[in-house]
Amino acid sequence: MQCQLRRFINDSMTATTDLIVFTDLDGTLIDHDTYDWSPAQPALSALKGMSAGVVLASSKTAAEIIPLRQTLGLHQWPAIVENGAGILSPNGAETQDASQYNELLSILTKIPPALRDLFRGFGACSPEQVIDMTGLTAKAAQLAKQRMFSEPGLWLGTDMQKAEFLKILTAQGVTAQQGGRFLSLSFGTNKVDQMRRIIETYRPKHTIALGDAPNDVKMLEHAEFGVVIANPHRSPLPPLTGEEDGHILRTKASGPMGWNMAIHDLLDRLELH
Ligand SMILES: [Mg+2]
Incomplete structure (x- = not known):
């Protein structure tokens, strides 16, 4: 970089x-x-x-x-x-090189569904769901979905389940930042x-x-x-x-x-x- x-x-x-x-x-x-x-x-x-x-x-x-x-x-x-x-x-x-983002999504798919389904990431959401989650306009939601490096989403489970979810991700080199509303996953920077x-x-x-x-x-x-x-x-x-x-x-x-x-x-x- x-x-x-x-x-x-x-x-x-x-x-x-x-x-x-x-x-x-x-x-x-x-x-x-x-x-x-x-x-x-x-x-x-x-x-x-x-x-x-x-x-x-x-x-x-x-x-x-x-x-x-x-x-x-x-x-x-x-x-x-x-x-x-x-x-x-x-x-x-540049908005097209989504190789890091795709790698992140690929790691998420390998997490057991019982945990994975508790994370509602932008990537798995329709534009309408992103609008509901963020309050953005349709145009802005479309731009917010064009991700290259990180995946924000809502955590729907308990804190204990989140700890388990993050432990699996950490082992794959993925880190998480908890914002006011969204849990954001990335490769660390x-x-x-x-x-x-x-x-x-x-x-x-x-x-x-x-x-x-x-x-x-x-x-x-x-x-x-x-x-x-x-x-x-x-x-x-x-x-x-x-x-x-x-x-x-x-x-x-x-x-x-x-x-x-x-x-x-x-x-x-x-x-x-
Ligand atoms: Mg601010």
Whole structure:
């Protein structure tokens, strides 16, 4: 993956930058309820003006991220997709190589049905069932089903049955991340693993990461500055490593409004304005 990322970057004229911003989408750059990101536009424009990188890091699939990344004018930067299970290359539109995903589904088929049937993964669901499970529109559900690296789903059994299910998967090299609603299966990489790869490739002088949920925490702690974006829809994240010494900040405003203020504040602190 590292080689692949380097090759794409070399192929498309290396972007060098003083700053890369890694950002979660839902509840962070994008409003939890309205999906609006326009309050963050002034900060996005300031970052563009200084040729800073903005890397979207989300549980969304490449198929979902591509149009959004294009709309945000961030297509020249890689994106972290499927909760860090994969990377979408700069300017890339790859949504077809599902070899990892197919391997994952093949491992699932070998699990005894009594356990396997307790996991309702997106792959086994019709678009209508994904709409029911997620509340997405029909078009968005179709994009969410175009998976390449990971399989999210609902766990319908007990915790004990889940432990048994995960034990079998672990033996096959599959790891699980429990989100607020979905249990997500993949071959192990997460948002911070991909963040490290991108930093190693671009070598920015400064890094900022923004997020609102437990699956963003490692990314926030790894950045030079991490920003916890307020999300009134969930309980606040516990104190994070680096928070006491000022390397982790918390916004009062939620979503893109908080994002905008935090970026302006940090650009001032880093004297990058
Ligand atoms: Mg989020």
